[in-house]
Amino acid sequence: xxxxxxxxxxxxxxxxxxxxxxxxxxxxxxxxxxxxxxxxxxxxxxxxxxxxxxxxxxxxxxxxxxxxxxxxxxxxxxxxxxxxxxxxxxxxxxxxxxxxxxxxxxxxxxxxxxxxxxxxxxxxxxxxxxxxxxxxxxxxxxxxxxxxxxxxxxxxxxxxxxxxxxxxxxxxxxxx
Amino acid sequence: xxxxxxxxxxxxxxxxxxxxxxxxxxxxxxxxxxxxxxxxxxxxxxxxxxxxxxxxxxxxxxxxxxxxxxxxxxxxxxxxxxxxxxxxxxxxxxxxxxxxxxxxxxxxxxxxxxxxxxxxxxxxxxxxxxxxxxxxxxxxxxxxxxx
Numbered sequence: 001x002x003x004x005x006x007x008x009x010x011x012x013x014x015x016x017x018x019x020x021x022x023x024x025x026x027x028x029x030x031x032x033x034x035x036x037x038x039x040x041x042x043x044x045x046x047x048x049x050x051x052x053x054x055x056x057x058x059x060x061x062x063x064x065x066x067x068x069x070x071x072x073x074x075x076x077x078x079x080x081x082x083x084x085x086x087x088x089x090x091x092x093x094x095x096x097x098x099x100x101x102x103x104x105x106x107x108x109x110x111x112x113x114x115x116x117x118x119x120x121x122x123x124x125x126x127x128x129x130x131x132x133x134x135x136x137x138x139x140x141x142x143x144x145x146x147x148x149x150x151x152x153x154x155x156x157x158x159x160x161x162x163x164x165x166x167x168x169x170x171x172x173x174x175x176x
Numbered sequence: 177x178x179x180x181x182x183x184x185x186x187x188x189x190x191x192x193x194x195x196x197x198x199x200x201x202x203x204x205x206x207x208x209x210x211x212x213x214x215x216x217x218x219x220x221x222x223x224x225x226x227x228x229x230x231x232x233x234x235x236x237x238x239x240x241x242x243x244x245x246x247x248x249x250x251x252x253x254x255x256x257x258x259x260x261x262x263x264x265x266x267x268x269x270x271x272x273x274x275x276x277x278x279x280x281x282x283x284x285x286x287x288x289x290x291x292x293x294x295x296x297x298x299x300x301x302x303x304x305x306x307x308x309x310x311x312x313x314x315x316x317x318x319x320x321x322x323x
Contacts, residue, residue, distance in 0.1 A: 010293075012292075012293045014180065014184065016177060016180065023177075052177075052180055052181060052184060055184065055185075055188070058181065064185075068188065068192065071192060072192050072195075072196075073196075077192055077195040077196045077199070078188075078192055078195075079188055079191035079192060079195065165224065171259060171263065172259055
């Protein structure tokens with residue numbers, strides 16, 4: 001039986017690692033790194049890495065946004081939509097596991113057309129297939145919607161602050 | 177994949193409840209501090225008022241009625257003490273209820289999702305927020321404002 005040990009540096013990206021269609025579940029090891037193993041009879045396996053689509057472009061995104069908009073008092077209390085989610089990853093590459101390799105990878109900070117995964121040592125670089133699919137793809141629709149949401153949130157915040165100050169002034173006038 | 181999307185949505189709901197709860201808790205703490213360190217709060221309020229007045233309502237300064245109000249505010253913190261005291265005494269119990277309920281609800285949501293980068297910190301802050309809300313509500317209701 002051939003075995004692959006995959007190690008990752010913890011990060012905030014919503015990734016999904018899968019091998020031969022099976023989603024891998026990572027666990028923290030003693031060093032604080034995320035680790036998983038995969039066993040197969042095959043000498044070569046196909047590793048897929050995907051990221052979750054941004055909440056602003058997923059199915060029924062408009063309906064969900066409206067619900068959260070009102071629940072969060074005009075978006076004021078709604079947690080921000082992270083910038084990293086506007087980038088998509090669709091990596092696919094083969095790994096030779098006949099020598100039971102230990103592959104140590106890290107996610108690079110997302111930039112448009114930038115590299116996604118980087119091997120952390122020379123041994124990992126030998127096994128990891130750094131091909132053309134190892135890039136971040138900017139979802140323009142998600143970026144546009146995120147900008148609109150952020151601008152609207154900023155305007156709502158300013159309006160709220162002005163309203164609160166106006167209420168404070170009225171309160172003071174009545175109190176004096 | 178669907179499970180991950182669901183967890184992300186639960187995390188958002190939890191985050192939303194957390195934000196509301198922690199804001200209410202922060203208001204209670206600010207309310208109490210306004211009792212104790214009223215001079216500091218007075219300075220902040222006056223600076224804020226002046227800033228916004230100068231920036232957004234500059235023309236209002238020319239209005240004699242507004243100027244009279246501003247003059248009376250700058251006479252001293254005594255009026256503000258009374259104002260904040262009555263404001264926060266009335267709002268202490270509702271704010272505490274909002275804070276505790278929303279933070280407890282956020283904890284329920286956070287406990288149902290797997291670990292992520294902010295989960296542990298938010299759980300700890302929620303617990304501190306609940307305790308602080310109750311404590312500061314009692315303090316606001318019990319302690320007499322500084323004169």
